[in-house]
Amino acid sequence: MVGNIARDLGLDKNTLKDRKYRIVSSNADPLFYVNPNDGVLYVSRKIDREEVCAQSSACVINVKTVLENPLEVHYVEVEVVDINDHEPIFHEKDKKLEISESVLPGARIQLKAALDRDIGQFSVQQYKLSNNDHFRLEVKDKGDDGKIPILVVQKSLDREIAGSHSLILRALDGGKPPKSGDMNILVNVLDINDNAPAFPKHDYSFTLSENIPLGTIVVQVNATDLDDGPNGEIVYSFSNSMNQNILNLFDINSMTGEITVKNLIDYEERDKYEIEIQASDKGLAPLSTEKSVIIKIVDVNDNAPEIEVTSFSNSIPEDSRPGTTVALISINDLDSGLNGKVICSLNKNVPFSLSPSLQDKMFSLVTKSPLDREKQSQYELTITAKDADRGLAPLTTEKSVNIKIIDVNDNAPEIEVTSFSSSIPEDSRPGTTVALISVNDLDSGLNGKVICSGPEQSKSLSICRAALECTSLAVLYWTRLSFY
Numbered sequence: 438m439v440g441n442i443a444r445d446l447g448l449d450k451n452t453l454k455d456r457k458y459r460i461v462s463s464n465a466d467p468l469f470y471v472n473p474n475d476g477v478l479y480v481s482r483k484i485d486r487e488e489v490c491a492q493s494s495a496c497v498i499n500v501k502t503v504l505e506n507p508l509e510v511h512y513v514e515v516e517v518v519d520i521n522d523h524e525p526i527f528h529e530k531d532k533k534l535e536i537s538e539s540v541l542p543g544a545r546i547q548l549k550a551a552l553d554r555d556i557g558q559f560s561v562q563q564y565k566l567s568n569n570d571h572f573r574l575e576v577k578d579k580g581d582d583g584k585i586p587i588l589v590v591q592k593s594l595d596r597e598i599a600g601s602h603s604l605i606l607r608a609l610d611g612g613k614p615p616k617s618g619d620m621n622i623l624v625n626v627l628d629i630n631d632n633a634p635a636f637p638k639h640d641y642s643f644t645l646s647e648n649i650p651l652g653t654i655v656v657q658v659n660a661t662d663l664d665d666g667p668n669g670e671i672v673y674s675f676s677n678s679m680n681q682n683i684l685n686l687f688d689i690n691s692m693t694g695e696i697t698v699k700n701l702i703d704y705e706e707r708d709k710y711e712i713e714i715q716a717s718d719k720g721l722a723p724l725s726t727e728k729s730v731i732i733k734i735v736d737v738n739d740n741a742p743e744i745e746v747t748s749f750s751n752s753i754p755e756d757s758r759p760g761t762t763v764a765l766i767s768i769n770d771l772d773s774g775l776n777g778k779v780i781c782s783l784n785k786n787v788p789f790s791l792s793p794s795l796q797d798k799m800f801s802l803v804t805k806s807p808l809d810r811e812k813q814s815q816y817e818l819t820i821t822a823k824d825a826d827r828g829l830a831p832l833t834t835e836k837s838v839n840i841k842i843i844d845v846n847d848n849a850p851e852i853e854v855t856s857f858s859s860s861i862p863e864d865s866r867p868g869t870t871v872a873l874i875s876v877n878d879l880d881s882g883l884n885g886k887v888i889c890s891g892p893e894q895s896k897s898l899s900i901c902r903a904a905l906e907c908t909s910l911a912v913l914y915w916t917r918l919s920f921y
Contacts, residue, residue, distance in 0.1 A: 439469065442502065442513050443476020450476050456504040461747050469500055469515065478513065486517045487554045494556060494581075503748055508762050510748070512796065521559040521612035525551040527620040532606075534588075534624045537722035538596045539631035545575070546588040547713070547727055549677040551608035551618055558611035567605040572624070574606070582711065585678045588622070596626040630668040630720030634660040641714075641730040647704040647737050655687070656730060658694040660716035668720035676713030676727050683710055696730065704736040705771045740771040741832040742779045742822035752841040755810040759803075763840060766791065766800040768822050778825040787816055789840070802838075810842040811879045846884040851877045 443450050443458070454473040468489070470481045478500070490496035496517040503510055528549050536546070553560045564586040566574040571592045577585040586606060604622040609615040636658065643656050662669040673694040675684060687710075688699040696712065710732045717725035749764040770777040781800055783791050790805040802818075818840060823833045853875040861871060876887045 439478040439480060439515060441476055442471065442478045442511070446476075446511050448476060448504070450474070453504070456506055458502065458504050461501045461503050463745075468498060471502060478515075484517055486519050487523070489517060501747075505748070508748055508765070510765060510796075510799075519556050519559055521555055521610060521616060523554040523559075524616035525553045525561050525608035525610055525618035527551045527606075527608065527618055530620060532620055532622045534622060535627050535722050536590070536594060536624055537627050537630050537720070537724065538594045539629055540590055540594060540724070542590050542592060544590040544633075546590075546725075547577075547676055547678055548586045548588055548606065548620075548622075550583050550585050551620070553608075553610055553616075555610060560610060561608050562611040562615075563609050565607045565609065567607075569602060569604060571602060572604060579678075579711065582678075582680060594626045596628060599626065601625050627722030630664060630718065630722055630724055632663045632668070632718075633724035634662045634671050634716035634718055634726045636660045636716065636726065636728045638728075641728065642733070643730070644733045644735055645698075645702065646735045647702045648739055649698055649702060651698055651700070653698045655696045655698060655732060658696070658714050658716075658728065658730065660694070660726065660728075662716075662718050662724075664718060664720070668718050670719040672717050672719065672723075674715050674717065676715045678713050683712060686710070687712060689714070702734060704734045704773065705740065708734045708736070708773075710734070736773045736776055738772055738776040738824060738830070738832060740776075742768055742770045742824055742834045744768060744820055744822050744834055744836040746820075746836065746838060749838065751839060752843050753804070753808070754843045754845055755808040756845045756847065757804055757808060759805055759807065761804045762801050763789065763804065764802040764838065765794075766802055766820060768798040768800070770798075770822075770824050772824065775825040780823050780825070782821045782823075784819040784821075787818060789816065789818060791820070808842050810844045810881070811848065813842065815839060815841045844881045844884055848879040848884075850887045853877070 443453060448458075453476050458471060458473045458476065460467060460469060460471050467481060468484055469478055471478050486496050489498065496519070498515045498517065500513040500515060501510065502513060532548070534546060536544075551561050551564075561584055564574055564576055564584070566572065566588075571590065571594060573589050573591045575587040575589050577587055579585055586608075588604075602624040604624065606620045606622055607617055608620075609617045641656060641658065645655060658673065660671050660673075662671055672691050673689055674691060675689055686698065686700045686702060687696055689696050694714075694716075696714075712730040712732060714728045714730055715725050716728070717723045745767040747765045747767065753761065753763060766781065768779045768781050770779050779798060781791055783789060783802075788804055788806040788808055790803060792801040792803050794800060802820075816839070818838050820836045820838065821833060822835075823831045825831060859871050861869060874889070876889060878884070878887050
Protein backbone atom coordinates (compact mmCIF):
# COMPACT_ATOMS: atom_id res chain seq x y z
CA MET A 438 0.00 0.00 0.00
CA VAL A 439 1.35 3.43 -1.00
CA GLY A 440 -1.37 5.63 0.53
CA ASN A 441 -5.06 6.39 0.70
CA ILE A 442 -5.33 8.99 -2.07
CA ALA A 443 -9.13 9.17 -1.87
CA ARG A 444 -8.88 10.26 1.77
CA ASP A 445 -6.06 12.69 1.02
CA LEU A 446 -8.06 14.24 -1.83
CA GLY A 447 -11.24 14.44 0.27
CA LEU A 448 -13.23 12.06 -1.98
CA ASP A 449 -16.31 10.18 -0.78
CA LYS A 450 -15.19 6.53 -0.78
CA ASN A 451 -18.82 5.34 -0.96
CA THR A 452 -19.12 6.76 -4.48
CA LEU A 453 -15.74 5.67 -5.86
CA LYS A 454 -16.90 2.35 -7.34
CA ASP A 455 -20.02 3.77 -8.98
CA ARG A 456 -17.97 6.61 -10.44
CA LYS A 457 -15.42 4.12 -11.81
CA TYR A 458 -12.43 5.44 -9.92
CA ARG A 459 -9.35 4.25 -11.78
CA ILE A 460 -5.83 5.04 -12.96
CA VAL A 461 -5.36 6.20 -16.54
CA SER A 462 -2.07 4.93 -17.97
CA SER A 463 -0.66 4.33 -21.45
CA ASN A 464 1.52 1.55 -20.01
CA ALA A 465 0.17 -1.94 -20.58
CA ASP A 466 1.64 -3.04 -17.25
CA PRO A 467 1.27 -0.03 -14.92
CA LEU A 468 3.26 0.20 -11.69
CA PHE A 469 0.24 1.10 -9.55
CA TYR A 470 -3.47 0.43 -9.21
CA VAL A 471 -6.18 2.01 -7.09
CA ASN A 472 -8.83 0.06 -5.17
CA PRO A 473 -12.24 1.56 -6.15
CA ASN A 474 -13.78 0.36 -2.88
CA ASP A 475 -11.63 2.43 -0.51
CA GLY A 476 -9.40 4.67 -2.72
CA VAL A 477 -6.12 3.08 -1.56
CA LEU A 478 -3.19 3.22 -4.03
CA TYR A 479 -1.20 -0.04 -4.30
CA VAL A 480 2.00 -1.15 -6.01
CA SER A 481 1.05 -3.63 -8.73
CA ARG A 482 4.52 -5.07 -9.38
CA LYS A 483 8.09 -4.81 -8.14
CA ILE A 484 9.64 -1.39 -8.79
CA ASP A 485 13.31 -1.23 -9.71
CA ARG A 486 14.32 2.41 -9.34
CA GLU A 487 17.34 2.01 -11.59
CA GLU A 488 15.11 0.52 -14.31
CA VAL A 489 12.41 3.19 -14.03
CA CYS A 490 14.55 6.32 -13.57
CA ALA A 491 18.13 5.23 -14.42
CA GLN A 492 20.58 7.73 -12.89
CA SER A 493 18.08 10.57 -12.38
CA SER A 494 18.56 12.41 -9.10
CA ALA A 495 14.84 12.39 -8.34
CA CYS A 496 12.57 9.51 -9.31
CA VAL A 497 9.01 10.83 -9.39
CA ILE A 498 6.25 8.85 -11.12
CA ASN A 499 3.17 10.79 -12.17
CA VAL A 500 -0.11 8.89 -11.72
CA LYS A 501 -3.34 10.21 -13.28
CA THR A 502 -6.61 9.14 -11.61
CA VAL A 503 -10.10 9.67 -13.06
CA LEU A 504 -13.66 9.62 -11.73
CA GLU A 505 -16.78 9.76 -13.89
CA ASN A 506 -20.21 11.32 -13.50
CA PRO A 507 -19.16 14.05 -12.97
CA LEU A 508 -15.73 13.83 -14.55
CA GLU A 509 -12.83 14.59 -12.22
CA VAL A 510 -9.10 14.19 -12.81
CA HIS A 511 -6.57 14.10 -9.98
CA TYR A 512 -2.80 13.87 -10.27
CA VAL A 513 -0.70 11.93 -7.79
CA GLU A 514 3.09 12.05 -7.62
CA VAL A 515 4.85 9.00 -6.20
CA GLU A 516 8.54 9.31 -5.37
CA VAL A 517 10.58 6.10 -5.52
CA VAL A 518 13.36 6.33 -2.95
CA ASP A 519 16.67 4.64 -3.66
CA ILE A 520 18.16 1.89 -1.48
CA ASN A 521 21.77 0.78 -1.46
CA ASP A 522 21.41 -2.39 -3.56
CA HIS A 523 24.44 -1.99 -5.88
CA GLU A 524 28.14 -1.90 -5.08
CA PRO A 525 30.75 0.23 -6.90
CA ILE A 526 32.36 -1.53 -9.88
CA PHE A 527 35.53 -0.55 -11.77
CA HIS A 528 35.56 -0.98 -15.53
CA GLU A 529 39.03 -2.50 -15.18
CA LYS A 530 39.84 -4.74 -12.23
CA ASP A 531 43.55 -4.53 -13.05
CA LYS A 532 45.18 -1.35 -14.32
CA LYS A 533 48.75 -0.98 -15.59
CA LEU A 534 50.44 2.43 -15.61
CA GLU A 535 53.82 3.35 -17.01
CA ILE A 536 55.40 6.39 -15.36
CA SER A 537 58.80 7.85 -16.09
CA GLU A 538 61.23 8.18 -13.23
CA SER A 539 61.73 11.80 -14.28
CA VAL A 540 58.16 12.69 -13.33
CA LEU A 541 58.23 15.37 -10.66
CA PRO A 542 56.18 15.20 -7.47
CA GLY A 543 52.72 16.64 -8.12
CA ALA A 544 52.24 14.87 -11.45
CA ARG A 545 48.62 13.75 -11.80
CA ILE A 546 47.27 10.62 -13.48
CA GLN A 547 43.50 10.61 -13.90
CA LEU A 548 41.89 7.20 -13.43
CA LYS A 549 38.55 5.92 -14.66
CA ALA A 550 35.83 6.29 -12.07
CA ALA A 551 33.98 3.36 -10.53
CA LEU A 552 30.34 2.95 -11.50
CA ASP A 553 27.47 2.53 -9.03
CA ARG A 554 23.90 2.20 -10.32
CA ASP A 555 22.58 3.74 -7.10
CA ILE A 556 22.29 7.53 -6.78
CA GLY A 557 22.73 10.22 -4.16
CA GLN A 558 24.35 9.10 -0.94
CA PHE A 559 24.31 5.48 -2.14
CA SER A 560 26.51 6.26 -5.16
CA VAL A 561 30.31 6.42 -4.98
CA GLN A 562 31.18 8.90 -2.22
CA GLN A 563 34.89 8.39 -1.65
CA TYR A 564 38.03 6.61 -2.80
CA LYS A 565 40.87 5.21 -0.72
CA LEU A 566 44.38 4.29 -1.80
CA SER A 567 46.49 1.64 -0.11
CA ASN A 568 49.35 2.95 2.00
CA ASN A 569 52.55 3.73 0.07
CA ASP A 570 55.35 6.32 0.08
CA HIS A 571 55.26 7.47 -3.54
CA PHE A 572 51.59 8.15 -4.37
CA ARG A 573 48.58 9.86 -2.86
CA LEU A 574 45.00 10.18 -4.03
CA GLU A 575 42.89 13.20 -4.97
CA VAL A 576 39.24 13.17 -5.97
CA LYS A 577 37.71 15.54 -8.52
CA ASP A 578 33.96 16.12 -8.11
CA LYS A 579 32.31 16.55 -11.53
CA GLY A 580 28.75 16.91 -10.26
CA ASP A 581 26.35 14.81 -12.35
CA ASP A 582 29.29 12.86 -13.86
CA GLY A 583 30.40 11.67 -10.42
CA LYS A 584 33.71 11.70 -8.59
CA ILE A 585 36.95 11.03 -10.50
CA PRO A 586 39.98 9.51 -8.72
CA ILE A 587 43.34 11.11 -9.54
CA LEU A 588 46.64 9.44 -8.69
CA VAL A 589 49.22 12.04 -7.63
CA VAL A 590 52.96 11.44 -7.44
CA GLN A 591 54.12 12.73 -4.05
CA LYS A 592 57.71 11.43 -4.04
CA SER A 593 60.23 11.11 -6.86
CA LEU A 594 60.43 7.69 -8.47
CA ASP A 595 63.71 5.79 -8.91
CA ARG A 596 63.55 2.88 -11.29
CA GLU A 597 66.89 1.54 -10.06
CA ILE A 598 65.53 1.21 -6.51
CA ALA A 599 62.00 0.09 -7.35
CA GLY A 600 60.98 -0.81 -10.88
CA SER A 601 57.26 -1.13 -10.05
CA HIS A 602 54.68 -0.27 -7.40
CA SER A 603 51.50 -2.23 -6.57
CA LEU A 604 48.54 -0.19 -5.35
CA ILE A 605 44.92 -0.91 -4.47
CA LEU A 606 42.27 1.72 -5.23
CA ARG A 607 39.03 1.22 -3.29
CA ALA A 608 35.70 2.93 -4.10
CA LEU A 609 33.08 3.22 -1.33
CA ASP A 610 29.47 4.32 -1.47
CA GLY A 611 27.54 6.15 1.25
CA GLY A 612 25.60 3.20 2.63
CA LYS A 613 25.70 2.10 6.25
CA PRO A 614 27.63 -0.11 6.12
CA PRO A 615 29.13 1.04 2.80
CA LYS A 616 29.55 -1.24 -0.21
CA SER A 617 32.91 -1.17 -1.98
CA GLY A 618 34.83 -2.25 -5.07
CA ASP A 619 38.59 -2.54 -5.69
CA MET A 620 40.96 -1.96 -8.62
CA ASN A 621 44.54 -3.25 -8.60
CA ILE A 622 47.03 -0.75 -10.02
CA LEU A 623 50.50 -1.78 -11.18
CA VAL A 624 52.84 1.18 -11.80
CA ASN A 625 55.87 0.40 -13.97
CA VAL A 626 58.63 3.01 -13.65
CA LEU A 627 60.39 3.92 -16.93
CA ASP A 628 63.19 6.26 -17.85
CA ILE A 629 63.58 9.84 -19.19
CA ASN A 630 60.99 11.97 -21.10
CA ASP A 631 60.71 14.81 -18.64
CA ASN A 632 58.26 17.23 -20.35
CA ALA A 633 54.52 16.75 -20.55
CA PRO A 634 52.40 18.28 -23.35
CA ALA A 635 50.85 21.66 -22.52
CA PHE A 636 47.68 23.35 -23.82
CA PRO A 637 47.90 27.09 -24.65
CA LYS A 638 44.36 27.83 -23.41
CA HIS A 639 43.15 27.53 -19.87
CA ASP A 640 39.53 26.93 -20.90
CA TYR A 641 37.73 25.69 -24.00
CA SER A 642 34.03 26.51 -24.30
CA PHE A 643 31.79 26.29 -27.38
CA THR A 644 28.11 26.20 -28.39
CA LEU A 645 26.64 23.62 -30.75
CA SER A 646 23.15 23.31 -32.24
CA GLU A 647 21.39 20.00 -31.82
CA ASN A 648 20.83 17.82 -34.93
CA ILE A 649 24.02 19.26 -36.47
CA PRO A 650 25.28 17.15 -39.43
CA LEU A 651 27.51 14.20 -38.62
CA GLY A 652 31.20 14.91 -39.21
CA THR A 653 30.94 18.58 -38.22
CA ILE A 654 34.13 19.84 -36.54
CA VAL A 655 33.34 21.23 -33.09
CA VAL A 656 36.82 22.47 -32.16
CA GLN A 657 40.49 21.75 -32.78
CA VAL A 658 42.69 21.59 -29.69
CA ASN A 659 46.41 22.09 -29.87
CA ALA A 660 49.10 21.15 -27.36
CA THR A 661 52.88 21.54 -27.47
CA ASP A 662 55.75 19.53 -25.95
CA LEU A 663 59.25 20.92 -25.39
CA ASP A 664 60.90 17.52 -25.81
CA ASP A 665 62.50 16.42 -29.09
CA GLY A 666 61.78 13.43 -31.30
CA PRO A 667 59.14 10.89 -30.22
CA ASN A 668 59.08 12.40 -26.73
CA GLY A 669 57.76 15.64 -28.26
CA GLU A 670 55.27 14.11 -30.71
CA ILE A 671 51.69 14.40 -29.43
CA VAL A 672 48.77 12.04 -29.71
CA TYR A 673 45.28 13.28 -28.81
CA SER A 674 42.61 11.12 -27.21
CA PHE A 675 39.69 11.27 -24.87
CA SER A 676 40.46 10.84 -21.18
CA ASN A 677 39.79 7.52 -19.45
CA SER A 678 37.22 9.30 -17.31
CA MET A 679 34.96 9.94 -20.30
CA ASN A 680 31.38 8.68 -20.07
CA GLN A 681 30.46 6.08 -22.72
CA ASN A 682 27.47 8.20 -23.80
CA ILE A 683 29.83 11.06 -24.68
CA LEU A 684 32.13 8.69 -26.53
CA ASN A 685 29.14 7.64 -28.66
CA LEU A 686 28.49 11.27 -29.67
CA PHE A 687 31.95 12.72 -30.31
CA ASP A 688 35.20 11.62 -31.90
CA ILE A 689 38.71 13.08 -31.87
CA ASN A 690 41.42 12.92 -34.51
CA SER A 691 44.48 11.54 -32.72
CA MET A 692 46.88 13.47 -34.99
CA THR A 693 45.16 16.88 -35.46
CA GLY A 694 43.15 17.22 -32.25
CA GLU A 695 39.91 17.90 -34.18
CA ILE A 696 36.78 16.98 -32.23
CA THR A 697 33.92 16.01 -34.54
CA VAL A 698 30.29 14.96 -34.19
CA LYS A 699 29.79 11.27 -34.92
CA ASN A 700 26.19 10.78 -33.75
CA LEU A 701 22.99 12.80 -33.52
CA ILE A 702 23.03 15.45 -30.77
CA ASP A 703 19.70 15.80 -28.94
CA TYR A 704 19.15 18.83 -26.69
CA GLU A 705 16.22 17.05 -25.02
CA GLU A 706 18.60 14.37 -23.72
CA ARG A 707 21.31 16.75 -22.45
CA ASP A 708 22.09 20.45 -22.86
CA LYS A 709 25.79 20.46 -21.93
CA TYR A 710 28.79 18.15 -22.26
CA GLU A 711 32.17 18.34 -20.55
CA ILE A 712 34.74 16.52 -22.66
CA GLU A 713 38.09 15.61 -21.14
CA ILE A 714 40.87 15.79 -23.74
CA GLN A 715 44.21 14.08 -23.17
CA ALA A 716 47.40 15.01 -24.99
CA SER A 717 50.12 12.36 -24.71
CA ASP A 718 53.62 12.27 -26.14
CA LYS A 719 55.21 9.25 -27.80
CA GLY A 720 57.97 8.72 -25.28
CA LEU A 721 58.72 5.26 -23.95
CA ALA A 722 57.00 6.38 -20.77
CA PRO A 723 54.35 8.70 -22.25
CA LEU A 724 53.46 11.88 -20.41
CA SER A 725 49.98 13.26 -20.73
CA THR A 726 47.99 16.37 -19.88
CA GLU A 727 44.21 16.62 -19.57
CA LYS A 728 42.05 19.58 -20.57
CA SER A 729 38.29 20.11 -20.29
CA VAL A 730 36.22 21.26 -23.28
CA ILE A 731 32.74 22.55 -22.44
CA ILE A 732 30.16 22.16 -25.23
CA LYS A 733 26.77 23.81 -24.71
CA ILE A 734 23.91 22.51 -26.85
CA VAL A 735 21.41 24.96 -28.37
CA ASP A 736 17.82 23.77 -28.74
CA VAL A 737 16.10 23.69 -32.16
CA ASN A 738 12.45 23.07 -32.81
CA ASP A 739 12.63 19.39 -33.78
CA ASN A 740 9.71 17.96 -31.80
CA ALA A 741 6.10 18.39 -32.87
CA PRO A 742 3.48 18.67 -30.12
CA GLU A 743 1.82 15.45 -28.96
CA ILE A 744 -1.95 15.29 -28.41
CA GLU A 745 -3.45 12.75 -25.99
CA VAL A 746 -7.24 12.40 -25.68
CA THR A 747 -8.48 10.72 -22.48
CA SER A 748 -11.91 9.99 -20.95
CA PHE A 749 -13.44 10.60 -24.38
CA SER A 750 -17.23 10.25 -24.79
CA ASN A 751 -17.97 9.69 -28.48
CA SER A 752 -21.69 10.40 -28.04
CA ILE A 753 -23.60 13.10 -26.16
CA PRO A 754 -27.36 13.85 -25.76
CA GLU A 755 -28.61 16.80 -27.78
CA ASP A 756 -30.11 18.41 -24.65
CA SER A 757 -26.68 18.65 -22.93
CA ARG A 758 -26.06 22.02 -21.35
CA PRO A 759 -23.31 24.34 -22.63
CA GLY A 760 -20.14 23.60 -20.68
CA THR A 761 -20.65 19.81 -20.63
CA THR A 762 -17.25 18.02 -20.71
CA VAL A 763 -16.79 15.64 -23.63
CA ALA A 764 -13.08 14.75 -23.30
CA LEU A 765 -9.79 15.69 -21.63
CA ILE A 766 -6.93 16.83 -23.87
CA SER A 767 -3.25 16.62 -22.85
CA ILE A 768 -0.64 18.47 -24.93
CA ASN A 769 3.11 17.84 -24.66
CA ASP A 770 6.17 19.19 -26.51
CA LEU A 771 9.66 17.88 -25.71
CA ASP A 772 11.38 21.09 -26.86
CA SER A 773 12.37 23.79 -24.38
CA GLY A 774 11.61 27.50 -24.03
CA LEU A 775 9.41 29.02 -26.71
CA ASN A 776 9.93 25.91 -28.85
CA GLY A 777 7.99 23.98 -26.21
CA LYS A 778 5.16 26.50 -25.79
CA VAL A 779 2.01 25.08 -27.40
CA ILE A 780 -1.14 26.80 -28.68
CA CYS A 781 -4.17 24.49 -28.89
CA SER A 782 -7.19 25.24 -31.09
CA LEU A 783 -10.36 23.66 -32.50
CA ASN A 784 -11.89 23.90 -35.98
CA LYS A 785 -14.35 26.76 -36.39
CA ASN A 786 -18.15 26.75 -36.68
CA VAL A 787 -18.71 23.88 -34.25
CA PRO A 788 -20.69 24.06 -30.98
CA PHE A 789 -17.63 22.94 -29.00
CA SER A 790 -14.61 24.72 -27.47
CA LEU A 791 -11.38 23.98 -25.60
CA SER A 792 -11.31 25.12 -21.99
CA PRO A 793 -7.80 25.50 -20.40
CA SER A 794 -7.17 23.59 -17.17
CA LEU A 795 -5.25 24.69 -14.10
CA GLN A 796 -2.79 21.95 -15.02
CA ASP A 797 -0.29 23.23 -17.61
CA LYS A 798 -0.98 22.02 -21.18
CA MET A 799 -4.29 20.42 -20.15
CA PHE A 800 -7.62 21.29 -21.80
CA SER A 801 -11.23 20.17 -21.49
CA LEU A 802 -13.30 19.70 -24.65
CA VAL A 803 -16.73 21.14 -23.73
CA THR A 804 -19.97 22.12 -25.44
CA LYS A 805 -20.28 25.89 -25.96
CA SER A 806 -23.84 26.17 -27.37
CA PRO A 807 -27.07 24.07 -27.51
CA LEU A 808 -27.05 20.98 -29.75
CA ASP A 809 -29.79 19.93 -32.19
CA ARG A 810 -29.58 16.42 -33.60
CA GLU A 811 -32.26 17.22 -36.22
CA LYS A 812 -29.94 19.89 -37.69
CA GLN A 813 -26.67 17.93 -37.37
CA SER A 814 -26.36 14.41 -35.98
CA GLN A 815 -22.56 14.22 -35.66
CA TYR A 816 -19.44 16.39 -35.69
CA GLU A 817 -15.92 15.71 -36.93
CA LEU A 818 -13.67 17.82 -34.68
CA THR A 819 -10.04 18.61 -35.49
CA ILE A 820 -7.79 19.48 -32.53
CA THR A 821 -4.70 21.44 -33.64
CA ALA A 822 -1.60 21.88 -31.45
CA LYS A 823 1.06 24.34 -32.70
CA ASP A 824 4.30 25.30 -30.99
CA ALA A 825 5.82 28.80 -30.99
CA ASP A 826 9.29 28.03 -32.42
CA ARG A 827 10.60 31.50 -31.45
CA GLY A 828 8.57 33.03 -34.27
CA LEU A 829 10.11 30.88 -37.04
CA ALA A 830 8.53 27.76 -38.56
CA PRO A 831 6.16 26.20 -35.99
CA LEU A 832 5.47 22.47 -35.91
CA THR A 833 1.83 21.42 -35.90
CA THR A 834 -0.01 18.24 -34.92
CA GLU A 835 -3.66 17.50 -35.61
CA LYS A 836 -5.97 14.90 -34.10
CA SER A 837 -9.54 14.18 -35.21
CA VAL A 838 -12.37 13.01 -32.97
CA ASN A 839 -15.92 12.13 -34.01
CA ILE A 840 -18.82 13.02 -31.73
CA LYS A 841 -22.31 11.57 -32.29
CA ILE A 842 -25.35 13.52 -31.08
CA ILE A 843 -27.90 11.33 -29.25
CA ASP A 844 -31.57 12.07 -29.98
CA VAL A 845 -34.00 13.17 -27.27
CA ASN A 846 -37.78 13.43 -27.72
CA ASP A 847 -37.97 17.17 -28.41
CA ASN A 848 -40.22 17.22 -31.51
CA ALA A 849 -44.03 16.66 -31.56
CA PRO A 850 -45.59 14.74 -34.49
CA GLU A 851 -46.80 16.88 -37.41
CA ILE A 852 -50.07 16.16 -39.35
CA GLU A 853 -50.05 17.56 -42.85
CA VAL A 854 -53.88 17.55 -43.22
CA THR A 855 -55.77 19.03 -40.26
CA SER A 856 -59.30 18.94 -41.85
CA PHE A 857 -60.91 17.47 -44.95
CA SER A 858 -64.27 16.49 -46.46
CA SER A 859 -65.10 13.28 -48.21
CA SER A 860 -68.15 11.59 -49.75
CA ILE A 861 -68.71 7.85 -49.83
CA PRO A 862 -71.68 5.66 -50.72
CA GLU A 863 -73.92 4.72 -47.81
CA ASP A 864 -73.52 1.05 -48.61
CA SER A 865 -69.73 1.17 -48.26
CA ARG A 866 -68.33 -1.79 -46.41
CA PRO A 867 -66.33 -1.56 -43.18
CA GLY A 868 -62.66 -1.01 -44.06
CA THR A 869 -63.42 1.31 -46.95
CA THR A 870 -60.73 4.05 -47.20
CA VAL A 871 -62.14 7.51 -46.51
CA ALA A 872 -58.84 9.59 -46.55
CA LEU A 873 -55.07 9.38 -46.25
CA ILE A 874 -53.47 11.46 -43.51
CA SER A 875 -49.64 12.06 -43.51
CA VAL A 876 -47.96 12.20 -40.08
CA ASN A 877 -44.23 13.02 -39.50
CA ASP A 878 -41.92 13.23 -36.45
CA LEU A 879 -38.34 14.65 -36.76
CA ASP A 880 -37.02 12.56 -33.88
CA SER A 881 -35.33 9.18 -34.44
CA GLY A 882 -35.85 5.68 -33.07
CA LEU A 883 -38.70 5.21 -30.61
CA ASN A 884 -38.89 9.00 -30.25
CA GLY A 885 -40.01 9.18 -33.91
CA LYS A 886 -42.54 6.31 -33.82
CA VAL A 887 -46.14 7.69 -34.19
CA ILE A 888 -49.45 6.19 -32.96
CA CYS A 889 -52.67 7.63 -34.51
CA SER A 890 -56.22 7.38 -33.14
CA GLY A 891 -59.63 8.65 -34.22
CA PRO A 892 -62.14 10.78 -32.31
CA GLU A 893 -63.69 8.99 -29.36
CA GLN A 894 -67.21 10.29 -30.11
CA SER A 895 -67.24 8.70 -33.59
CA LYS A 896 -68.91 5.28 -33.71
CA SER A 897 -68.52 4.85 -37.44
CA LEU A 898 -64.94 5.98 -38.11
CA SER A 899 -61.58 4.78 -36.82
CA ILE A 900 -57.89 5.29 -37.69
CA CYS A 901 -55.61 2.56 -39.01
CA ARG A 902 -51.82 3.19 -38.76
CA ALA A 903 -49.30 1.99 -41.35
CA ALA A 904 -45.58 2.68 -41.01
CA LEU A 905 -43.62 3.72 -44.08
CA GLU A 906 -39.91 4.39 -44.39
CA CYS A 907 -40.02 8.20 -44.16
CA THR A 908 -43.52 9.15 -42.88
CA SER A 909 -46.40 7.66 -40.95
CA LEU A 910 -49.57 7.12 -43.02
CA ALA A 911 -52.93 7.06 -41.27
CA VAL A 912 -55.96 5.53 -43.06
CA LEU A 913 -59.50 6.61 -42.13
CA TYR A 914 -61.97 3.77 -42.79
CA TRP A 915 -65.53 2.58 -42.03
CA THR A 916 -66.27 0.47 -39.02
CA ARG A 917 -70.04 0.22 -39.49
CA LEU A 918 -72.39 0.10 -42.43
CA SER A 919 -74.21 3.29 -41.57
CA PHE A 920 -73.82 6.56 -39.72
CA TYR A 921 -75.53 7.42 -36.47
